[in-house]
Amino acid sequence: MKRWLVFALCQFACSAWGDTEPALNEVRVGVDLPTLERGAETVITVCAGCHSLKYVRFRDLVRLGIAQDKVDAWRGGKPMGAAITGQLPADAALASFGKIPPDLSLMARAREGEADYIYSYLLGFYITPEGTLGNHYYPPTKMPDILAVAGVTDPSQRAQLEQKARAVTSFLVWAADPHARERRALGYYVIGYLLIFTTLLYFLKRRTWAKLDRPASA
Amino acid sequence: MASRVLDWIDRRFPLTRFIRHELTEYPTPRNLSYWWNFGFLAGFVLVLQIVTGVFLAMFYKPDVNLAFDSVQHIMRDVNYGWLLRYIHSTGASAFFVVIYVHMTRTLYYASYHKPRELMWWTGQVLLLLIMATAFMGYLLPWGQMSYWGAQVITNLFGVTPFIGDQVVLWLRGDFSVGDATLTRFFALHYLFPFLILAMVGIHLIALHTVKSSNPSGISLADKDNIPFHPYFTLKDLFGLGVYLIVFCAFVFFMPGVFIETANNIPANPLVTPAHIEPEWYFRPFYAILRAIPDVLGGVLAMALSVMIFAVLPFADRSNIPGGARHRPVYRAMFFIFIADVLVLGYVGSQAPTGFMMLLGQVATFIYFATFFLLPFISKWEERWLRARGLPPELIALFPPRPPRVKFPRPEIAP
Numbered sequence: 001m002k003r004w005l006v007f008a009l010c011q012f013a014c015s016a017w018g019d020t021e022p023a024l025n026e027v028r029v030g031v032d033l034p035t036l037e038r039g040a041e042t043v044i045t046v047c048a049g050c051h052s053l054k055y056v057r058f059r060d061l062v063r064l065g066i067a068q069d070k071v072d073a074w075r076g077g078k079p080m081g082a083a084i085t086g087q088l089p090a091d092a093a094l095a096s097f098g099k100i101p102p103d104l105s106l107m108a109r110a111r112e113g114e115a116d117y118i119y120s121y122l123l124g125f126y127i128t129p130e131g132t133l134g135n136h137y138y139p140p141t142k143m144p145d146i147l148a149v150a151g152v153t154d155p156s157q158r159a160q161l162e163q164k165a166r167a168v169t170s171f172l173v174w175a176a177d178p179h180a181r182e183r184r185a186l187g188y189y190v191i192g193y194l195l196i197f198t199t200l201l202y203f204l205k206r207r208t209w210a211k212l213d214r215p216a217s218a
Numbered sequence: 219m220a221s222r223v224l225d226w227i228d229r230r231f232p233l234t235r236f237i238r239h240e241l242t243e244y245p246t247p248r249n250l251s252y253w254w255n256f257g258f259l260a261g262f263v264l265v266l267q268i269v270t271g272v273f274l275a276m277f278y279k280p281d282v283n284l285a286f287d288s289v290q291h292i293m294r295d296v297n298y299g300w301l302l303r304y305i306h307s308t309g310a311s312a313f314f315v316v317i318y319v320h321m322t323r324t325l326y327y328a329s330y331h332k333p334r335e336l337m338w339w340t341g342q343v344l345l346l347l348i349m350a351t352a353f354m355g356y357l358l359p360w361g362q363m364s365y366w367g368a369q370v371i372t373n374l375f376g377v378t379p380f381i382g383d384q385v386v387l388w389l390r391g392d393f394s395v396g397d398a399t400l401t402r403f404f405a406l407h408y409l410f411p412f413l414i415l416a417m418v419g420i421h422l423i424a425l426h427t428v429k430s431s432n433p434s435g436i437s438l439a440d441k442d443n444i445p446f447h448p449y450f451t452l453k454d455l456f457g458l459g460v461y462l463i464v465f466c467a468f469v470f471f472m473p474g475v476f477i478e479t480a481n482n483i484p485a486n487p488l489v490t491p492a493h494i495e496p497e498w499y500f501r502p503f504y505a506i507l508r509a510i511p512d513v514l515g516g517v518l519a520m521a522l523s524v525m526i527f528a529v530l531p532f533a534d535r536s537n538i539p540g541g542a543r544h545r546p547v548y549r550a551m552f553f554i555f556i557a558d559v560l561v562l563g564y565v566g567s568q569a570p571t572g573f574m575m576l577l578g579q580v581a582t583f584i585y586f587a588t589f590f591l592l593p594f595i596s597k598w599e600e601r602w603l604r605a606r607g608l609p610p611e612l613i614a615l616f617p618p619r620p621p622r623v624k625f626p627r628p629e630i631a632p
Binding site: 178191 | 248287290293294300301304444448449452453455456459460462463466467469470471473474477479480482483
């Protein structure tokens with residue numbers, strides 16, 4: 001009881017010092033193909049208008065499981081080994097937004113909050129009292145409200161946007177670490193093997209050490 | 219046939235004798251607890267780091283324009299490159315966990331006492347080498363935190379009197395961290411592990427001369443020593459299994475926790491990250507650096523905080539063996555010190571604002587006070603414990619002194 005009280009006090013004290021950034025909305029990213037495919041669709045047809053994903057190649061999308069003809073439609077005339085590049089030339093981006101849009105390949109790993117940050121940021125646009133566009137999570141942003149979130153209050157429409165943002169986030173999480181699924185699958189086998197091996201070693205060790213306590217003549 | 223070959227070798231090189239003497243029949247105290255597993259684990263982690271590192275170096279490009287891309291190439295295209303890199307990046311943290319536990323055990327049982335001073339000092343050199351290796355390796359992915367961390371730390375050498383600027387220039391090979399720095403850090407990051415390996419050899423030669431310490435603190439009789447094989451080979455292997463389960467849980471399920479988010483952004487000399495913070499294993503020392511308001515003082519305090527462990531064989535003047543096991547005051551100091559280091563580690567991860575600054579300064583004071591008070595407290599504690607009465611197993615080590623004979627003062631005739 002006392003421990004909890006101290007813990008609660010510490011929590012309170014820490015929150016009092018903490019900065020006043022709004023808390024991120026948590027998102028459970030999807031790892032299923034339909035979600036990733038919807039995310040890829042949005043990222044490649046919308047985001048890639050300005051942003052590049054220079055470490056993701058069209059071939060990787062096919063390996064992920066997306067149908068070849070769909071990927072063919074996205075890549076146009078580009079080879080399968082080509083990376084996803086932004087359509088907007090750098091100088092045009094500088095002229096209209098004042099900065100070059102960041103590459104998205106590692107975006108899900110490159111910001112504090114990771115997936116939650118992307119999800120919150122995409123849904124964080126709002127109309128300021130002055131009538132301009134603002135973002136709760138990254139106020140200095142130059143990116144337009146690409147999902148057209150600001151001003152939407154209808155719950156069903158909002159839910160649809162949340163689904164879309166979740167799909168985009170899920171795809172970017174995949175893009176940041178495309179071997180994650182393989183890694184986890186292998187991890188279960190490795191740890192399972194180690195558990196069995198270590199248990200056996202434990203009993204072997206115990207049996208060997210038990211010999212020490214037996215009288216020498218036995 | 220096999221025995222004839224072995225015989226041929228043995229007449230020219232003491233292979234069988236070496237294996238028997240230093241491995242299989244090597245006498246080891248049977249009361250070693252699991253805290254004594256961490257030396258072996260450190261050796262294992264070192265080998266794992268070298269093996270994964272060599273393979274990573276086959277694909278890595280130490281060039282400012284290629285380094286970040288080549289790491290992504292390893293992560294995405296190289297067969298099991300992600301596994302190699304995650305083992306290596308997690309292994310760096312694991313190395314420090316193991317080394318810090320190994321040091322903590324030595325501190326708790328005061329194993330640095332005579333005759334193991336050289337073990338402690340070679341260990342101190344190993345700690346410095348490992349820190350240097352980790353620091354240089356951290357630059358190689360060429361992310362934002364790599365770049366700015368290296369920039370900040372190399373800058374610290376600028377406080378060298380008279381030749382500060384030249385020293386920084388010499389370290390970086392350029393006026394700021396750049397291609398020359400990356401290439402030389404890569405070369406040295408490849409070299410240092412082999413220096414560490416050689417130092418580990420010296421550490422082990424010293425160990426096999428003085429033999430392992432043990433939780434009782436008393437040198438054991440021959441009957442209490444048991445051959446290393448099979449008893450400790452099995453105990454070490456079982457410990458290794460437990461270690462690998464924890465290690466693999468990180469490698470396979472949360473490898474991202476040891477890679478700063480800012481390090482997934484390529485290095486950019488024009489944009490400073492909001493918080494530049496070192497990896498967790500440097501944070502206590504980083505907190506000490508920031509606790510001193512003067513830069514030169516801070517750098518000296520930080521260097522001293524790492525090196526000061528070397529004074530322990532002298533600073534701890536108690537003759538009572540077993541460290542914290544038989545010495546309540548030393549035990550209290552030990553736990554205060556560990557808690558203090560944890561506080562420093564926390565402070566090192568926070569922005570240096572008012573309260574954190576104060577906390578860091580208090581913790582820094584306690585850190586050094588522990589070492590400066592130890593010579594006096596340890597001597598006083600020994601006197602107190604001996605007056606109070608030692609536990610029976612220690613009494614034999616302290617034979618009662620013969621009572622002092624008082625000679626009558628000769629009467630001097632007036």
